[in-house]
Amino acid sequence: MTRTLDAPSRTGRRWKPRDVGCAVAGAASLALAAGAASTVAVPVDSDLGLLAVLPYPFWVGVVLLNVAFAVALRGDDAGPARRPVMLWLIAVLVLMLFGTAAFVTDIPRGEVAFRHLGIADALSTTQGINPDIDAYFxxxxxxxxxxxxLGATGLDPVAVALWAPVFNMSLWLAAMGVLTRYLTRDPRRRWLALWLFCLGNWQDQDYLSPQAFGFFLYLVVIALLVGPLAARTPVFAGFKRTALEWWWRERSPAEPRQAHRVSAIAVVILLVAVICASHQLTPFMLLIAMIALTLSGRVWPSRLPLITAVLLSLWLVYPASAYLVGHPPLEDAGLLAAAEANVVDRVSGTAGHLVVVQVRMALTVVLWLLAAAGALRDWRRGRLDIRVVLLAVSPLVLFPAQAYGGEMLIRVSLFALPFVAVQACSVLLPRHRGWRPSAGAAAGLALTCSMLALLTVTGRFGNAQYDVFTDGEMAAVAAAQRLAPPGSAIISAAHPTPWRSDSYLEHKYRTIDELCQTDLSAEVCGPLVYNYARHNPAGAVLLLTRSSEASLVLQGATSERGFAELEDWLGAQNGVEFVFGNDDARAYRVAP
Amino acid sequence: MSGSVSRFTLALGLAAVVLSLVTLVGLPTPLQAVTATAVLVLLPGQALARLTPVTDAALGALLVLALGLATLTAVSTAMFYLAVWSWQACVVTMGAITVLACLARARTEASS
Incomplete structure (x- = not known):
């Protein structure tokens, strides 16, 4: 396939003291950060999340690593530090930012990874797919x-979920590393883009999930589109029909060998099919990106969007039809509805939680502003790469199409992030590509990256009060699943509950905030929950954990007092029996 | 003009057969994880990536991972839909895919 653009190679040069120093600084920063994170006590008792409880050596490690990276990136006149040093520093950053929670606790963070383990377990048990169960099927x-x-390797599912963020981030970076080789020949720009991609990644979508897997395949497909399947275009001659026709006809493939292009197309089709089978949103993001690149004349096989659309449609009308019958794709479309679900509904809760939400928004805005400034700078110099701009902007098209449970903005910002990072490099590196940054510029870069790291850790681990679970909560979930008879309901207070990792199909899983919607007071919500539990033929187990309570309080749905009143009210009803308790959770059995 | 089959192609095909059998028989957990990952993802990924004329090492390495994971996903999903899934069946199928890809590669090498 296409050879990547020639880049200055440092292979064969001897190691310099600076390179060794940067590598040692990376090791020291990892030791500082991991050591500091491992001293954090669980549960995290702050509405600012890990930011409030990580000891200062962690932050010393963060700053040291960013300084080492800036020094290594500055390198010398021949280019940045040697490749192994740059790779090592990125590996340390990944461990530091995406493995932090694993240094704090050996329980995976967040509820959804447990649910995904449960779905895989349910599939292995039933050995078939029933699409009527829920969207996942x-x-x-x-x-x-x-x-x-999991079946073949015999690995512990919980350990797999614990380290999934590090693994997924490594996959994403591998794909992005190849992708950026086709976008720029400047090695400093490539390394910095990878660095910024890590620093801007607060979205927390790298856990054990189909979207993380889909995003990896998405990046591989984009790498093939801008690599072996790229097209060269003549100078744009205007929007007149004849000029457009001439411009389209005069395109030529960047990869002259047809056999190589055909094999790349075959790979793309396989990856598209797997993406369609794995995740709802990713194929739409991919289709939009493909259309944008094709219309800009930058992709040679112009029928790829059509092939993708056909594969996607076939999946939707056959394997996914059971879900789509009750959930039309554009049911909640509209800019206003999307803004309300993605922004307005999320800006509520305690003061600390609001700070975390604002930090996430600020981080996204800062990166987009840097990218916009970089794009402006490139445009003025006549070297703006329209592919990067299109890939950064195209995910925005989906924002008004679906609220996606209030997560569309998060997903849009994740899909745009790799290209926002590439474009932001234009303003953080010297104007002339390939030039060595001055010492002052490197210091500024280290400072900028350290600030971004602070914002990312704040945004990413801002929900640690309720998405980092304790052993007590795990014991309570196990007890609830053991005590609940088949067919019964397990009712938790709210969604951050580490449940459903096994017996996914044996129980109905409900939460109090879903049953009661807006009013969680004992007078209104209590009877709703009690009646639901009593009317379930096999009864129910009511599971009240510290994290689910913290989630409701933190997001402003109730207060600690209101929650205690609700629990007291439920505990006093006929047929409700206290069956399990520890410092972090209580369980009540509700007889039918 | 005819050439000979490369040692790497032979080694890849042979490794797929041997490691598939070893995975099916079972090993202690860390070794089982390594052999299963090789049989399910890395070897088929490598064998399929070698069918594409990749000249760039980085892209080639990425394709090993992407093709290995994507093929395993396709195989596993199809088996679930056909209600014939077991991880052992997936190991056998991925081993067979690797051997077939090696045969296709060997044919190309022999005819070049």
């Missing part, structure tokens, strides 16, 4: 993969 690709890997 309409897009089962990733769960089929997970079930096979």
């Amino acid at each position: 309409n897009w089962p690709g990733f769960f089929a993969l997970l079930a096979t890997i």
Whole structure:
């Protein structure tokens, strides 16, 4: 396939003291950060999340690592530090930012990874796919993969979920590393883009999930589109029909060998099919990106969007039809609805939680502003790469199309992030590409990156009060699943509950905030929950954990007092029996 | 003009057969994880990536991972839909895919 652009190679040169120093600084920063994180006590008792409880050596490690990176990136006149040093520093950053929670606790963070383990377990148990169960069984690709890997390797599912963020981030970076080789020949720009991609990644979508897997395949497809399947275009001659026709006809493939292009197309089709089978949103993001690149004349096989659209449609009308019958894709479309679900509904809660939400928004805005400034700078110099701009902007098209449970903005910002990072490099590096940054510029870069790291850790681990679980909560979940008879309901206070990792199909899983919607007072919510539990033929187990309570309080749905009143009210009803308790959780059995 | 089959192609095909059997028989956990990952993802990924004329090492390495994971996903999903899934069946199928890809490669090498 296409050879990547020639880049200055440092192979064969001897190691310099500066390179060794940067590598040692990376090791020291990892030791500082991991050591500091391992001293954090669980549960995290702050609405600012890990930011409030990480001891100062962690932050010393963060600053040291960013300084080492800036020094290594500055390098010398021949280019940045040697490749192994740059790779090592990125590996340390990944461990530091995405492995932090694993240094704090050996329980995976967040509820959803547990649920995904449960779906894979349910698939292995039933050995078939029933699309009527829920949406996951309409897009089962990733769960089929997970079930096979867990079964064949014998790995502990919880350990897999714990380290999934580090693994997924490594996959994403590998794909992005190849992708950026086709976008720029400046090695400093490539390394910095990878660095910024890590620093801007507060979205927390790298856990054990189909979207993380889909995003990896998305990046691989984009790498193939801008690499072996790229097209060269003549100078744009205007929007007149004849000029457009001439411009389109005069395109030529960047890869002259047809056999190589054909094999790349075959790979793209396989990856698209797997993406369609694994995740709802990713194929739409991919289709939009493909259309944008094709219309800009930068992709040679112009029928790829059509092939993708056909594959996507086939998946939707057959394997995913059971879900789509009750959930039309554009049901909650509209800019206003999207803004309300993605922004307005999220800006509520305690003062600390609001700070975390604002930090996430600020981090996104800062990166987009840097990218916009970089794009302006490149445009003025006549070297703006329209592919990067299109790939950064195209995910925005989906924002008004679906609220996606209030997560569309998060997903849009994740899909744009790699290209926002590439474009932001234009303003953080010297104007002339390939030039060595001055010492002052490197210091500024270290400072900027350290600030971004602070914002990312704040945004990413800002929900640690309720998404980092304790052993007591895990014991309570196990007890609830053991005590609940088949067919009964397990009712938790709210979603951050580490449940459903096994017996996914045996129980109905409900939460108090879903049953009661807006009013969680004992007078209104209590009877709703009690009646639901009593009317369930097999009864219910009511599970009240510290994290689910913290989630409701933190997001402003109730207060500690209101929650205690609700629990007291429920505990005093007929047929409700206290069956399990520890410092972090209580469980009540509700007789039918 | 005819050439000979490369040692790497032979080694890849042979490794797929041997490691598939070893994975099916079972090993202690860390070794089982390594052999299963090789049989399910890395070897088929490598064998399939070698069918594409990749000249760039970085892209080639990325394709090993992407093709290995994507093929395993496709195989596992199809088996679930056909209600014939077991991880052992997936190991056998991925081993067979690796051997077939090696045969295709060997044919190309022999005819070049």
